[in-house]
Amino acid sequence: MHFTLHIWRQENARAKGHFETYEIDNISDECSFLEMLDQLNEKLINDHIAHPVCFDNDCREGICGMCGLYINGRPHGNDDGVTTCQLHMRHFHDGDEIWIEPWRAKAFPVIKDLVVDRTAFDKIIQAGGYISATTGGVPDANNILVPKHKADQAMDAAACIGCGACVAACKNASAMLFVGAKVSHLALLPQGRPEAADRVHKMVCKMDELGFGSCTNTYACEAECPKQIKRQNIARLNRQWIGQLFGRDRNN
Amino acid sequence: MKLDSKIPEGPLSEKWTRYKSSQKLVNPANKRKLDIIVVGTGLAGASAAASLGALGFHVDIFCIQDSPRRAHSIAAQGGINAAKNYQNDGDSVERLFKDTIKGGDYRAREANVYRLAEVSGNIIDQCVAQGVPFARDYSGLLDNRSFGGAQVSRTFYARGQTGQQLLLGAYGALSREIARGTVTLHERCEMMDLVVIDGRARGIIVRNLVSGELERYAAHAVVLCSGGYGNVYYLSTNAMNSNGSAAWVCHRRGAAFANPCYVQIHPTCIPVHGDYQSKLTLMSESLRNDGRIWVPKKKEDSEAIRRGEKGPNDIAEEDRDYYLERRYPAFGNLVPRDVASRAAKERCDAGYGVGSTGLAVYLDFADAIRRLGRDVVEQKYGNLFQMYQKITDQDPYQVPMMIYPAIHYTMGGLWVDYELQTTIPGLFAAGEANFSDHGANRLGASALMQGLADGYFVLPYTLQNYLADQIYVGKIKPEGPEFDEAEASVRARLDSLIAIGRNSQDPHSNHSVDHYHKALGKVMWEYCGMARSKESLGIAEKKVAELEEDFYQHVYIPGKPLEMNPELEKAYRLADYFELARLIIADATQREESCGGHFRVEHQTEDGETLRDDQNFMFVAAWEYQGHDKPELMHKEELNYEYIQIVKRNYK
Ligand SMILES: Cc1cc2nc3c(=O)[nH]c(=O)nc-3n(C[C@H](O)[C@H](O)[C@H](O)COP(=O)(O)OP(=O)(O)OC[C@H]3O[C@@H](n4cnc5c(N)ncnc54)[C@H](O)[C@@H]3O)c2cc1C
Ligand code: SF4
Ligand code: FES
Numbered sequence: 001m002h003f004t005l006h007i008w009r010q011e012n013a014r015a016k017g018h019f020e021t022y023e024i025d026n027i028s029d030e031c032s033f034l035e036m037l038d039q040l041n042e043k044l045i046n047d048h049i050a051h052p053v054c055f056d057n058d059c060r061e062g063i064c065g066m067c068g069l070y071i072n073g074r075p076h077g078n079d080d081g082v083t084t085c086q087l088h089m090r091h092f093h094d095g096d097e098i099w100i101e102p103w104r105a106k107a108f109p110v111i112k113d114l115v116v117d118r119t120a121f122d123k124i125i126q127a128g129g130y131i132s133a134t135t136g137g138v139p140d141a142n143n144i145l146v147p148k149h150k151a152d153q154a155m156d157a158a159a160c161i162g163c164g165a166c167v168a169a170c171k172n173a174s175a176m177l178f179v180g181a182k183v184s185h186l187a188l189l190p191q192g193r194p195e196a197a198d199r200v201h202k203m204v205c206k207m208d209e210l211g212f213g214s215c216t217n218t219y220a221c222e223a224e225c226p227k228q229i230k231r232q233n234i235a236r237l238n239r240q241w242i243g244q245l246f247g248r249d250r251n252n
Numbered sequence: 253m254k255l256d257s258k259i260p261e262g263p264l265s266e267k268w269t270r271y272k273s274s275q276k277l278v279n280p281a282n283k284r285k286l287d288i289i290v291v292g293t294g295l296a297g298a299s300a301a302a303s304l305g306a307l308g309f310h311v312d313i314f315c316i317q318d319s320p321r322r323a324h325s326i327a328a329q330g331g332i333n334a335a336k337n338y339q340n341d342g343d344s345v346e347r348l349f350k351d352t353i354k355g356g357d358y359r360a361r362e363a364n365v366y367r368l369a370e371v372s373g374n375i376i377d378q379c380v381a382q383g384v385p386f387a388r389d390y391s392g393l394l395d396n397r398s399f400g401g402a403q404v405s406r407t408f409y410a411r412g413q414t415g416q417q418l419l420l421g422a423y424g425a426l427s428r429e430i431a432r433g434t435v436t437l438h439e440r441c442e443m444m445d446l447v448v449i450d451g452r453a454r455g456i457i458v459r460n461l462v463s464g465e466l467e468r469y470a471a472h473a474v475v476l477c478s479g480g481y482g483n484v485y486y487l488s489t490n491a492m493n494s495n496g497s498a499a500w501v502c503h504r505r506g507a508a509f510a511n512p513c514y515v516q517i518h519p520t521c522i523p524v525h526g527d528y529q530s531k532l533t534l535m536s537e538s539l540r541n542d543g544r545i546w547v548p549k550k551k552e553d554s555e556a557i558r559r560g561e562k563g564p565n566d567i568a569e570e571d572r573d574y575y576l577e578r579r580y581p582a583f584g585n586l587v588p589r590d591v592a593s594r595a596a597k598e599r600c601d602a603g604y605g606v607g608s609t610g611l612a613v614y615l616d617f618a619d620a621i622r623r624l625g626r627d628v629v630e631q632k633y634g635n636l637f638q639m640y641q642k643i644t645d646q647d648p649y650q651v652p653m654m655i656y657p658a659i660h661y662t663m664g665g666l667w668v669d670y671e672l673q674t675t676i677p678g679l680f681a682a683g684e685a686n687f688s689d690h691g692a693n694r695l696g697a698s699a700l701m702q703g704l705a706d707g708y709f710v711l712p713y714t715l716q717n718y719l720a721d722q723i724y725v726g727k728i729k730p731e732g733p734e735f736d737e738a739e740a741s742v743r744a745r746l747d748s749l750i751a752i753g754r755n756s757q758d759p760h761s762n763h764s765v766d767h768y769h770k771a772l773g774k775v776m777w778e779y780c781g782m783a784r785s786k787e788s789l790g791i792a793e794k795k796v797a798e799l800e801e802d803f804y805q806h807v808y809i810p811g812k813p814l815e816m817n818p819e820l821e822k823a824y825r826l827a828d829y830f831e832l833a834r835l836i837i838a839d840a841t842q843r844e845e846s847c848g849g850h851f852r853v854e855h856q857t858e859d860g861e862t863l864r865d866d867q868n869f870m871f872v873a874a875w876e877y878q879g880h881d882k883p884e885l886m887h888k889e890e891l892n893y894e895y896i897q898i899v900k901r902n903y904k
Contacts, residue, residue: 012815028526035528038766044810045764045819051810052819056318058491060531061639063416064322079642086642111462112816119439122319126431130424131383135303135708136374138381142338145392146385155385155410158417162321191383 001027001094005040007053008101010110013117017110019099020050029090033077034060034067036089054113062086062226065161068168069114070101075165075224083163083226103164105173107211118164120210121178127206128199129182131192150188157185159227166221166229172213177221179203180233183240197244204241253508253876255889258669259363264895265345268367271670272713276720283308284434286719287471287728289456291443291498293320295415295700296683297477298422299707305429307712309719312469313426314438314458316493321423324479324491325703328415329536329636331397331407332700334372339396343404345369352698353896355401355588356663356691357848357864359511361872362895363670364688371709372701376408378708382421386410398541399696401588401903407697412536412635418700422707441467442821443498444742446474446505446679449734453679457738459746461821464814466739468730472722473678473715476502477707480662480684482515484829484836485781486773488659489521489534499666499685500828507674508874508887510667510687512832513840516694516849517782518660519545519592522643523612532658533643535615536636537696540585542620542629543653545592547604547613549573557606564606564614564652575599579859583903590693590849590862591903593657597782598860600656607654616652657782661699663690663849664839667874667889671714672706675874680715682706687872692848746813749823753808762808765822771799772826772833780837785853789841796837800830835875835884842886845869866898 002025010017024040031039034057041052058066067084071077077087092098100114108116146154158181166177183200186192192199215234222231260267278286286309290301293315301313315323335348348369353360376394380386386408387395396405410417429435440461447455447470455470481496482488503509520535548554549571556562575595577584587595596613599605606612621629626649630637637648644654666674666681668688673680683703690698753762779792803826811817846855846862847869855863872889 028528030525031528032530035530038530039528042764042766045808046762048759048810054816054818058317058322058493059324059327060492061327061533062642063413064317064324064326064491065319066317066322081638082642086639088642088645090645115816118318122321122427122437122439125424126427128431130428131381132428133378133381133383133425134306135299135378135425135712138377141336141376141380141386142393144380146388147392148388148390151385151388151392154383155387155417158385158410158420159413161326161416162319185385186383189383189385191381 001029001089001092003027003092004097006097006099009053009113012112013109027089029088031089032060032085033071033087033089034085054115056115057085060085063161065163068103068163068165070103070168072099075103075168076226081226081228083161103168105167107173107175108164108167120212121162121164123210124175124179124203124206125182128195128202131186132195133191144190146189154185154188157181157188157229157233160229161227163226165224165226167212169220169224170213171218171220172216174215174221175207175212176215176234176237177225177229179207180237181229184233184236187236187240196240200237200240201244253675253887255508255667255675255874255887256669257361257889258671260670264362264366267363268370275713275717278716278720278723280308282723284310285727286310286722287312288715289469289471289474290314290477291456291475292323292477292479292683292685293423293426294323294325294477294479294683295419295422295703296685296707297323298419298426299704300475300477300682300711301435302422302425302429303708303712304715305432305434308434311435312438312471313435314441314443316440316442316461318439320426320437320439321420323419324494325419325700326416327491328700329412329534330538331399331409331414331697332375332418333399333406333695333697334376334408334701335369335406336373336376338394339405341404343406347404348372348406350896351402352689352695353691354901355695356693357862357901358691358866358870358893358896358898359847359891360689360691361891362893367710368689368702368705371705374709375701375704379418379421382424384410384417384421397538398586400537400540400586400592401695409538412538412633415700418704422704443478444501445738446502447734447738448505448676449732452677454728455730455735457742459742462816464812464817466742468735468739470728470730472719472725472728473680475711475715476666476679476681476685477683478685480665481832482659482662484772484833485659485776486769487524487529487532487777489518489532492531495825496832497825497828499681500832502666502674502676502679504877505676506877507676507679508667508876509664509835510872510874511664511839512836512875513843513850514663514692514848515659515836516589516661516663517593517657519589519596519657520615520655521658522640523607523609523654523656533639534660535640535653535655537589539615539633539636542624542632543585543615543617544574544619545576545585545613545615546572546574547599547606551603554604554606554610558608558610560608564616573604580903587903588693588695593782594851594860596657612654612656614652615655617648618652621649659777661694663687663692663694667872671717672710673714673718678718680711682711692850745824746820749807749827750809750813750820752804753806756806762806765807765809765819765826768799768803768807769822769826772796772829775799776833776836780840783851783853784840786841789837792837793834796830796833803830831880838884839873839875842873843869862901
C-alpha cells in the first residue's frame with residue numbers, strides 16, 4: 001500500500017509547528033500504524049531526508065496508554081475500541097492521505113513533534129485518586145466482601161489507561177471521563193468509601209486548576225475512548241460531587 | 253569478589269521471622285534524613301518507593317516513560333500467585349515454595365523462595381485494601397484460576413489486566429507519597445551510570461529525555477527496579493522501552509550478573525508475520541486453563557493448511573494431535589512454559605506446524621465454548637480474544653488461535669543476597685532486574701508476586717538494616733571526583749556514539765540502530781534461543797562479534813545528544829545489549845546441562861526432556877565484568893538444598 005502522510009513537526013515546546021508531507025510505499029495491510037511510522041523513520045534516517053518523527057509508545061498492545069495520535073481528525077484513528085498502537089493499516093485504503101497530529105489541549109503542551117506532556121493526569125491522581133492504605137496492617141483480603149456486579153463495574157471503570165484521548169476528543173478539553181473513571185472505580189468498592197467525598201472534591205479542584213475545560217455533555221470522549229469507558233462514570237462523578245457539597249457520601 | 257548469600261540461621265520457616273526480629277532499625281526522626289534512589293516504577297519500584305516513603309525515608313524515583321503508571325508491569329495479563337488456600341484445594345506456603353523451586357528446575361535459592369511464598373498472602377491483602385478490583389465469585393469472595401506448573405488454583409486475577417490493576421494500586425500508593433512530599437518523581441529520566449564512592453553506591457547520573465541534559469542525584473542507597481533484558485532478542489513480548497542498560501551499567505561498576513542465560517520463552521504468543529514487526533504479543537497463559545493445544549496428526553493436513561487449502565475446522569477430531577495432553581497426561585495443557593514451548597518447537601520442526609510459515613500451533617476454545625457457553629468464555633477472556641482479533645483479523649470464537657513461542661522474561665539478572673543487596677554495598681535490586689527467585693524457569697503469575705513481595709515486604713526491612721549505620725555519614729551531595737568521572741564518561745559515550753556514522757567515509761554503508769538490533773535479535777533467537785548447542789553458541793559468538801564491530805563503524809544516529817532523541821536512546825541501549833549478548837552466550841556455553849529455560853541439545857533424555865547435571869552444575873553463575881574487550885570472570889554460588897528433596901522434574 002502507498003500513503004501520503006501529513007505529519008505535525010515541531011522542534012520543541014517553544015518552537016512553532018507545521019505540517020510536513022511524506023510519501024511512503026510498500027506498506028503491508030497487516031502492519032500496525034506505529035510500525036508504518038517505524039518504516040517511515042527508517043526511510044528518513046537512511047536517506048538523510050529529515051530527523052525521524054518523535055512519537056510516544058511503549059507496550060504496543062493497547063495497555064500502557066503511552067501512544068496517542070490524532071489521525072484524520074480522530075484520537076487513535078478510525079477503528080473503535082483501540083489505541084493507536086492497535087490500529088492496523090488494513091483500516092486504510094491504498095493511496096489514502098493521512099493527517100497525523102498530536103493531542104491538542106492546553107493542559108497537554110507539545111514537547112516535540114507528536115509527543116505531548118500528560119503529567120497533568122498524574123497530578124490529578126496525586127490530588128487524591130487512591131485509597132490511603134499504608135503498607136502492612138490491612139485485613140485479610142476475604143474479610144472485605146464485594147458483590148460481584150460492583151466488582152465488575154469497578155473493573156470496567158478501572159480499565160482506563162490514562163491515554164488522554166478523551167481530552168483530545170473534547171472541544172473543551174475536559175478531563176471528566178478520566179476523572180470520572182477513577183472516582184467511580186474507587187467509590188464502587190467498600191474500601192474506597194471512607195475517602196470518597198474528599199477524593200472527588202480534591203480531584204475535581206485539581207482538574208480545574210490544571211486548565212482542563214468543563215463538560216458540556218457532548219460525550220465525544222466516550223465515543224473515542226479506546227477502553228470504552230462509559231459516560232455513566234461522569235454521571236456518577238457528578239452525583240458524588242453534589243453529594244460532597246451537601247456533606248453526604250453518595251456511593252453509586 | 254566474594255559471594256555471601258547471608259542466609260539467616262535457623263529452620264527454613266523461621267528464617268525471615270528471625271531476620272526481622274534481629275535486624276537493625278532506623279528511628280523515625282532519622283528516617284527523613286536518609287535519601288534513597290529508586291530506579292523504575294514497575295511493580296517492584298512503585299511498591300518499594302511507596303512503602304519506603306510511608307516509613308518516612310526520602311525517595312527519588314525515576315522512570316523512562318512519561319508517567320510511573322506506564323511501566324512495563326502494566327502489560328501483565330494473567331494473574332498473581334498467592335498461597336491463600338481460599339479454594340481449600342490443598343495449597344500452603346510449603347506447596348507454593350516447592351512448586352516454585354521445582355518449576356525453577358532446582359536452580360533457585362531455597363531461603364529466598366520460601367520467604368516469597370511466606371509473604372505472598374500479604375500481597376493480596378494489601379492490594380485489596382488499595383482497591384484492586386480482583387475477580388470475585390457470586391458470594392463476593394475472591395476468585396482464583398490455575399496457572400502452569402501447579403495443581404492448585406492459587407492465581408488471583410483482574411480479568412486479563414492483572415498487571416495493570418496491581419500497578420495502578422501501587423501507583424496510587426506512590427502518588428499519595430508524592431503528594432505528601434516523601435517521594436519525588438522524575439519521569440522521562442533515564443539512569444545512565446551508577447556512582448560508587450569508597451565502594452558504596454552513592455548516586456546515579458541520569459539523562460533527561462526531554463532536554464538531553466545529564467543530571468546528578470545522590471543518596472545513601474540505590475535500589476534498581478529496572479525490569480528485564482528480554483529485548484536483547486529484539487522481538488519479544490516486552491515493551492519497546494524495556495532494556496537491560498540500568499542493570500548493565502551497575503554490572504560495569506562491579507555488581508555481579510547472575511545466570512544471564514536463563515531466558516524464558518513463552519509458549520503462547522501471536523506468531524511472527526513480517527520483517528517490519530516491532531514486537532510480539534503475548535496471549536496469556538491463563539488461556540491454557542480452557543484452551544487446548546494441537547496440530548494435525550497427518551503431515552499432509554499441515555501442508556494443506558500451510559498452502560491455504562484447508563483450515564483448522566476442516567481437520568476431523570481424530571486427526572488432531574493434542575500433543576501436550578498426549579505427552580504429559582498429569583499436567584496436560586498446563587505444563588510449565590519451557591516444556592510447552594519446546595513441545596511446540598518439536599512439532600513444528602518435525603513438519604506439523606500450521607500457519608503460512610509453518611511456525612505456529614493451534615490453541616482451540618471450541619471445547620470450552622461447548623462446555624461453558626460463549627458468555628462464560630467471553631467473561632473470562634473477552635479482552636484477550638478482542639486483542640487477538642484486532643491483530644490478526646480472525647475471530648477466535650470461530651477459528652482456533654494460532655500461537656508460537658516467543659521471548660518473554662529473564663530469570664537472570666543482578667546477583668543479590670538474602671537482603672536483595674548486590675555485590676556493591678548500598679546497591680539493591682528487586683523485581684525482574686534481580687536473579688533471585690525463579691531459578692532456571694519462572695512459573696506463570698510469579699513475577700508479579702515477586703515484584704510486589706520485594707517492594708512491599710522485603711526491601712522496607714532489609715534496606716533499613718543497611719541504612720541504620722548510614723545516618724552517621726550525613727547528607728550525600730552529588731559532587732566530588734566520582735560524580736565528575738561518571739558524568740564525563742556518560743558524556744563521552746554519547747558523543748562517541750553520535751560521531752560514528754558521521755566519521756564513516758561512505759554514508760551509504762551506514763545503518764540505523766534498528767537494523768543492528770534486528771540482526772542481533774535474529775542471531776540470538778536462532779543460535780542462543782529455545783535450543784542451544786556447543787556449535788550453535790560458537791556461531792552466535794562469532795556473529796555477535798561481527799555485528800558489534802560493524803555497529804561501531806557504521807551506525808548512524810541523527811540529531812544531537814542535547815534534545816529529545818529516541819534514536820540515541822535506542823543506540824546506547826543496544827551498545828549495552830551487545831556486551832550482554834556476549835555474556836549470555838558465554839554463560840550458555842559454560843552450562844553443560846539442560847535446566848528450565850536453558851536447553852542444551854547435547855543434554856536431553858531419550859524422549860527429549862531436559863537433563864540436568866546436579867553433580868556439576870548446582871550453582872548460580874555470577875559474572876564479574878573485566879572490561880569491554882575481556883571475557884568476564886565467573887564465580888560460583890553453590891546451591892545447598894537442605895529442605896527440598898531433589899528429583900527429576902516430571903510433569904507426566
Ligand atoms: C506481556 C506480559 C505479560 C505478563 N504477564 C504476567 C502475569 O500474568 N503474571 C506475572 O506474574 N508476570 C507476568 N509478566 C511478567 C511481569 O510483568 C514482569 O516480570 C514484571 O512486571 C516486572 O516488573 P518490574 O517492576 O521488575 O519491572 P518493569 O515493570 O519492567 O519496570 C521497569 C521500570 O524501570 C524503568 N527503567 C528501566 N530502565 C531505566 C533506566 N535506565 N532509568 C530509569 N528508569 C528505568 C522503567 O521506566 C520502568 O518504570 C508478564 C510480562 C509480559 C511482558
Ligand atoms: S477515559 Fe478512555 S480516553 Fe480517557 S484516558 Fe481513560 S482510557 Fe484514555
Ligand atoms: S503503546 Fe501502549 S497503549 Fe499504545
